[in-house]
Amino acid sequence: MINLKSAQDIEGLKRCGALSKEALRLAGNMVKPGISTEEIDKFVEAFIRMHGGIPSFKGLYGFPASICASVNEEIVHGIPSADRILKDGDIISIDTGATVGGWVGDNAWTFAVGHISDEIKALLEVTRDCLALGIEAAVPGNTLGDIGYAVQSHAQKHGYGVVKNYVGHGIGRAMHEDPNVPNYGKPHKGIKLQAGMCIAIEPMITLGNADNRVLRNKWTVVTNDGSPAAHFENTIAITKDGPVITTCEPGHNPLDVDEGRNASC
Ligand code: MG
Numbered sequence: 001m002i003n004l005k006s007a008q009d010i011e012g013l014k015r016c017g018a019l020s021k022e023a024l025r026l027a028g029n030m031v032k033p034g035i036s037t038e039e040i041d042k043f044v045e046a047f048i049r050m051h052g053g054i055p056s057f058k059g060l061y062g063f064p065a066s067i068c069a070s071v072n073e074e075i076v077h078g079i080p081s082a083d084r085i086l087k088d089g090d091i092i093s094i095d096t097g098a099t100v101g102g103w104v105g106d107n108a109w110t111f112a113v114g115h116i117s118d119e120i121k122a123l124l125e126v127t128r129d130c131l132a133l134g135i136e137a138a139v140p141g142n143t144l145g146d147i148g149y150a151v152q153s154h155a156q157k158h159g160y161g162v163v164k165n166y167v168g169h170g171i172g173r174a175m176h177e178d179p180n181v182p183n184y185g186k187p188h189k190g191i192k193l194q195a196g197m198c199i200a201i202e203p204m205i206t207l208g209n210a211d212n213r214v215l216r217n218k219w220t221v222v223t224n225d226g227s228p229a230a231h232f233e234n235t236i237a238i239t240k241d242g243p244v245i246t247t248c249e250p251g252h253n254p255l256d257v258d259e260g261r262n263a264s265c
Helices: 007-030 037-050 118-136 144-157
Strands: 067-071 074-076 091-096 098-100 107-112 168-170 177-181 198-201 204-206 212-214 221-223 229-231 234-239 242-245
Touching: 007 037, 007 091, 007 098, 007 107, 007 198, 007 234, 037 067, 037 091, 074 091, 074 204, 074 229, 091 229, 107 118, 107 229, 118 144, 118 198, 118 204, 118 229, 118 234, 118 242, 144 177, 177 198
Parallel strands: none
Antiparallel strands: 067 074, 067 091, 074 221, 091 107, 168 177, 168 198, 198 234, 204 229, 212 221, 234 242
16 A cells, blocks of 8 residues: 655655655765774664664564665675775665654665776666666556656666566555566556655665575675676655655755755755
């Protein structure tokens, strides 16, 4: 069942979204060679709690940390660890979520560690554009298929793999609500979008083949061919005036002015 949100509900999503985004931005600032993913996790947890939030991921389905930290061939759900030290040339996808006043925010970004190759830089740029294009398609009257198609077609145009067995999702007072929001689809197919739907759009795109598996820790998803993966995510509200990114402080988009392009913050 899809829970449509009121204007007041969307204000709640913007509050938790702003904290989620700020936690992500600060986590990104910590990314450098020599830091462990556990250090970033500890900082984010303290930062979210200091601002009256609860780290949304901690304990969710038993996840042991406040951020997901997925390095290189890890697509999503990487577990932070003191032993995982970032090194020059790595990429790290960080997923942060903050719950404030019962509302849940969810966003992710893939950061470069030091200097990365042009090939991987392009993967990051295209995946970020996939997110922006997916958000642009999130207007009333379009369908979930239109969002998925926008993401998939842009990634495939560049020869990248599209992860299909992990998807975006409805979000609100719970992290995962209906509907599923796949990163693939056919134009005009699937559930029709309407004002009040709030969803997390999160393309997961791979440099090689997108086939993947879960590691023995039962969480971390990695590409089978070892190729690097990128993951960018925002939570948005679909309104009659178009998509509004809720994981974004009003008038302030710290990560990228291009993010969402036509979407308002
Ligand atoms: Mg998500």
